[in-house]
Amino acid sequence: MEIATHRGEKKEAPKKRRISRNLTLIKCPHCGNDREFLEVADNVILTTNYHQNNDGSFTQEGDESQIMGEIKLYCAECNNDLSQFHSRFLEMLF
Numbered sequence: 001m002e003i004a005t006h007r008g009e010k011k012e013a014p015k016k017r018r019i020s021r022n023l024t025l026i027k028c029p030h031c032g033n034d035r036e037f038l039e040v041a042d043n044v045i046l047t048t049n050y051h052q053n054n055d056g057s058f059t060q061e062g063d064e065s066q067i068m069g070e071i072k073l074y075c076a077e078c079n080n081d082l083s084q085f086h087s088r089f090l091e092m093l094f
């Protein structure tokens with residue numbers, strides 16, 4: 001719900017939210033890293049569409065992934081599990 005950003009919509013509420021978001025960075029409580037993060041998804045089904053050309057070669061036409069399992073967020077420095085911040089991470093993903 002808050003993932004989508006609609007520019008040009010009502011200005012008041014999003015503005016307030018953005019300010020409060022910027023005040024707190026996600027920070028690894030274990031090593032203090034607040035820059036590098038890993039998102040790991042379990043049970044991902046990758047589907048890729050290919051078109052076969054007349055010369056027998058294939059051209060990729062698109063792909064989609066379906067995540068069936070859990071998605072976790074880790075600190076890229078010490079691999080500490082930061083999944084408690086994952087919803088916030090998604091909110092701040094642009």
Ligand SMILES: [Zn+2]
Binds near residue numbers: 031033075077078
């Ligand atoms: Zn860490």
